[in-house]
Amino acid sequence: MLADEKNAAYEKNATHEKNVVLEMRKVCKAFERPSGGPLLALADINLCLREGEILGLLGRSGSGKSTLLRIAGGLMEPTSGDVLYRGKQLTRPEEGIAVVFQTFALLPWLTVIENVELGLDALGLPREEARRRAMSAIDLIGLDGFQSAYPRELSGGMRQRVGFARAIVVQPTLLLMDEPFSALDVLTAETLRTDFLDLWIEHQLPTKSVLLVTHNIEEAVSMCDRILVLSSNPGRIAAEIPLPLAHPRNRLDPEFHDLVDEFYSILTSRAAESIKAQSQIHGGLVQALPPVGLHLMSAVMDAVAGPPNDGQADLADLARLPDLAAKDLFAVAEALHILEFAELKDGAVKLTAAGRVFAQCEAEERKRLFKEHLLRFVPFAAHIRHVLDEREGQSAPRVRFESELEDHLSESDAEKTLLTVIAWGRYGEIFAYNDQTRMFSIDHV
Amino acid sequence: MVAPFVITQQPRISLSPAVLPMYALRTTLRMLAALVASLVFTFTYATAAGKSRRAEMVLIPLLDVFQSVPVLGYLSFTVLFFVSLFPGSILGPELAAIFAIFTAQAWNMAFSFYQALRTIPSDLDETSRSFRLSAWQRFWRIEVPFGMPGLIWNTMMSMSGGWFFVVASEAISVGTIQIALPGIGSYVALAIKQRDLAAVGWAIVAMTLTILVFDQLLFRPLVAWADKFRFEQTAAQIVPRSWLLDLFHQTRSLRRLGEPIGIVLNSVVRSRVSFLRRTHQRFSMRRQRTGDIAWFAALAVTLVYIGRELVKFAAPVLSWNDFVIAAGNGGLTLARVMILIVVASLIWVPIGVAVGLRPRLAEKVQPVAQFLAAFPANLLFPIAVYVIVRFSLGPKIWLTPLMILGTQWYILFNVIAGASAFPSDLREAAASFRVRGWRWWREVMLPGVFPYYVTGAITASGGSWNASIVSEAVSWGPTHLNGSGLGAYIAQMTDAGDYPRIALGVAVMSVLVIAMNRLLWRPLYAFAERRTRLD
Secondary structure (H helix, E strand, O other): OHHHHHHHHHHHHHOOOOOEEEEEEEEEEEEEOOOOOEEEEEEEEEEEEEOOOEEEEEOOOOOOHHHHHHHHOOOOOOOEEEEEEOOEEOOOOOOOEEEEOOOOOOOOOOOHHHHHHHHHHOOOOOHHHHHHHHHHHHHHOOOOOOOOOOHHHOOHHHHHHHHHHHHHOOOOOEEEEEOOOOOOOHHHHHHHHHHHHHHHHOOOOOOOEEEEEEOOHHHHHHHOOEEEEEEOOOEEEEEEEEOOOOOOOOOOOHHHHHHHHHHHHHHHHHHHHHHHHHHHOHHHOOOOOOOOOHHHHHHHHHHHHOOOOOOEEEHHHHOOOOOOOOOOHHHHHHHHHHOOOEEEEOOEEEEOHHHHHHHHOOHHHHHHHHHHHHHHHOHHHHHHHHHHHHOHHHEEEHHHHHHHHHOOOOHHHHHHHHHHHHHHHHHHOOOEEEOOOOEEEOOOO | OOOOOOOOOOOOOOOOHHHHHHHHHHHHHHHHHHHHHHHHHHHHHHHHHHHOHHHHHHHHHHHHHHHHOOHHHHHHHHHHHHHHHOOOOOHHHHHHHHHHHHHHHHHHHHHHHHHHHHOOOHHHHHHHHHOOOOHHHHHHHHHHHHHHHHHHHHHHHHHHHHHHHHHHHHEEEEOOEEEEOOOHHHHHHHHHHOOOHHHHHHHHHHHHHHHHHHHHHHHHHHHHHHHHHOOOOOOOOOOOOOHHHHHHHHOHHHHHHHHHHHHHHHHHHHOOOOOOOOOOOOOOHHHHHHHHHHHHHHHHHHHHHHHHHHHHHHOOOOOHHHHHHHHHHHHHHHHHHHHHHHHHHHHHHHHHHHHHOOHHHHHHHHHHHHHHHHOOHHHOHHHHHHHHHHOOOOHHHHOOOHHHHOOHHHHHHHHHHHHHHOOHHHHHHHHHOOOOHHHHHHHHHHHHHHHHHHHHHHHHHHHHHHHHHHHOEEEEOOEEEEOOOHHHHHHHHHHHOOHHHHHHHHHHHHHHHHHHHHHHHHHHHHHHHHHOOOO
């Protein structure tokens, strides 16, 4: 009864914009921590998806964008706030919404056509009708001839085509895409993106709107009509930017280039702010560390220090270097920023004095410098060392630090942060860690 | 307690080799009936445990207990039940025998399917939800296929164990109940009574052929067919093949025969069939907690009730002395199992490694080892007993190896599998750094095959406990040999129809098996998993 009234009220509200497909109002999502108490993943999300547009959700990993997509698909319920699909409360997966998954999510025991028909099973169509619709989706997406193959016989690109065909065959009004190209190599991803855009522009798809989740800035700029930038911890909408460029878009176009740069600077200033904010809360002890290894950090510092960059480089340019392509450059830049080897500003990485020294010196010296910065700028690493120094036997179990991290971070962030601290601590030789016994200790060599 | 078992027409067992094909067929049919029952049990029990948190709390520990109760221990009790269900009919004992085989097969199949349900990848789960599959569609299109490889492997393991029990459960003798169901097991039992070594030989031949036919006509095609359910997206190195399946795929007339069945199955699996409309409810935490408390209270009351009934049943008959005797026998059997596992490991691990590292040889030896594991060792007991009687050897020592006669092969074929799967680059690295001798075993090979070895040893040890009931007390015609131990104790009490003491013996054995699993095998398994993982 109450819910009905609420629904009616929303429908009245929504009538002023008839072409709204999906709307979120004040959506929050909190997960329960093992230690008890909620952890906020998404806070105060308001968005509106209209007919005829591709809306991009751009954010770093851990910004909650996949959670947001699952809420939009009815696969997850928000902790508070409202989700309206076509003006009605969305509480479970609805007919008319289809998802394309990052991992393709194909059933290996079904052939291509059986996988595509899976989407139709819930509709209870007669056999011939289902087969006819599946065949036409397969033709449309460029899979004809492969209908009786099993997924394991196909390349990654072809598999994701099956993923697209399976979503399109149910003639969805709303298509949700969860990083659909990120598991593919660069060239394959580009081909599939272009093919999809061609179908979209020529109105060959039954779909009215698309929600695309991605962390790839160029991908977002080449596909979307509007982009929402999500910040991390908790995920909030940090910026909304319309992209008035006409399709097909040319990557060499200066306008395209400027937009990409703009997104890099929004994201960098966000990242710098969030690092600053994190070091101020929780007494500065706990901060989420990006999972970045030493080799990658050194490689980026070398690239920034060397010609033609001379100590400062745009992330957009670094992303085009063959060695660094497809890596999460933001994570590296963030790690350098945390360790104060570089500063992250306006879409560029600028090495600090220490960063320049690091890039120039030899292995032993690098290690010493890294150790110094690790103890000074990563309070949690210093904390571990301090605990070990205090303890008798100079060792401590992993659980102890794990639970400290879990008090402030989500389980997966805590795990990632701990693994990063272990890797950094081992390199800087500030402590040793034995995974068999799960103990930290001080290694006197 | 029960009226003597009288059936109007007690089937007569003949020792003529001509009846063996018929007996083999009846034995096989019992196996198949039990297999169907096990599958139905797996799909219902494991699904209930996998889908409901509260059911899981009860069903999984219960399954753990079921699994540790010796199979022949069930038989003594279920015979009574089934016989009273169909008084005077042969159907009662038939069902009891089928049930015994069922208890040898069902538990690990259910465990494997439950594990599969718990580990369905989240993207498949989301796919099924976002395409709004009904529970029925989800079960047949996602859950069953995902669990299929594990289920088939466990079914094969179950079947190899099953032959042992089908033989043991055909000639049933519990107190006053004496039944012989027509089958290979009864044939051998009669041969033992009449001291006919030639008949034992015929039975061994018949059993061998039966197992080979079963393997070729049922399991090979099944394994080859189930290859498509592998979840890894990469192509397999070795694709299992079956001539029967190939024949079926390549012959148009056969294919046409199968087509209508395929169409019917397909439409059944894909129809929505929703028994209950999924209602969408959000329970508050407090309501959930109240429900849990009520559930635990109900469980506690049931447990107390069962405990009181048990005490009522056992207290008038059993004294402390009985416990001491049963525990002492348990200790003896425990020592035997441990020693046998150590001895079998010392013999079979080096041989398994040597075979496994030679792919050509492994290809030939592996099917033989699997066949030996499936072959019911109790058919060979008469020969061993004949030898012991002939040379008047001490039964306490010389009956002991019989326990592991049938189950040692699990160690062999698992070690062969482990050594074959050992990465060749690691072997080459060891060779190029000239790691040899004991160091090669300790640092290269043994850690490499360790997880496989543990899997094999767990199966071998479980099988030995089960086998102790038939191997610690044996007879040859009028001669009875008693090696003492818990198995002999249970067998003796079963003969006497002393139900409280059968229950005591079975309970002691279950406790020992559970203790051994918890204290030895599980930690070893966890260690093996942790140690040998590279990621």
